[in-house]
Amino acid sequence: MSIPASQPLPPSADSALAPAAGTVTDRLVEANKQYAAAFTDPGMDARPVLKVAVVACMDARLDLHDALGLSLGDCHTIRNAGGVVTDDIIRSLTISQRALGTRSVVLIHHTGCGLLNLTEEFRHELAAEVGQRPNWAVEAFKDLDEDVRQSIERVRTSPFLLHTDDVRGFVFDVTTGLLREVDPR
Numbered sequence: 001m002s003i004p005a006s007q008p009l010p011p012s013a014d015s016a017l018a019p020a021a022g023t024v025t026d027r028l029v030e031a032n033k034q035y036a037a038a039f040t041d042p043g044m045d046a047r048p049v050l051k052v053a054v055v056a057c058m059d060a061r062l063d064l065h066d067a068l069g070l071s072l073g074d075c076h077t078i079r080n081a082g083g084v085v086t087d088d089i090i091r092s093l094t095i096s097q098r099a100l101g102t103r104s105v106v107l108i109h110h111t112g113c114g115l116l117n118l119t120e121e122f123r124h125e126l127a128a129e130v131g132q133r134p135n136w137a138v139e140a141f142k143d144l145d146e147d148v149r150q151s152i153e154r155v156r157t158s159p160f161l162l163h164t165d166d167v168r169g170f171v172f173d174v175t176t177g178l179l180r181e182v183d184p185r
Helices: 024-038 064-068 087-098 121-130 144-156
Strands: 052-057 075-080 104-110 167-172 179-182
Touching (some): 052 087, 064 075, 144 167
Parallel strands (some): 104 167
């Protein structure tokens, strides 16, 4: 269940940071104040230490830094619905490589992804509801491995990217936490 940011938080054991009648956003701002109180500038710049960009789904169950053994400053993390390589992902990867020195790309889809159950009909329903057709594609898919392969191909064939030789794709299992590499063929 998701809670809109305008709704009050439900009582829970982990909502100690939430003001009594606050919103989710209020809770986040309060958590940031506590974070900032103990924060020290790590003295890093924007260039990832490991020279890698990770493209993954926005799913809240994926803790990429823990799952991949990464620390602050190790990588660029680029996320969207499905971890699909769209024009905007290519834009971010291009900036990551050309301006900030990354050389490797790791693509991560996951089991139980919401895009497995959507179709482009979602766009049509949305257009009927709001009176305007979205200018983006849903990019839904039925086969995780095939979509990872398509994403690998989109990265490898982009004329804007300098480094396309170290592009690998994986499926993250949300029940075991394990990555399974997808053979690009």
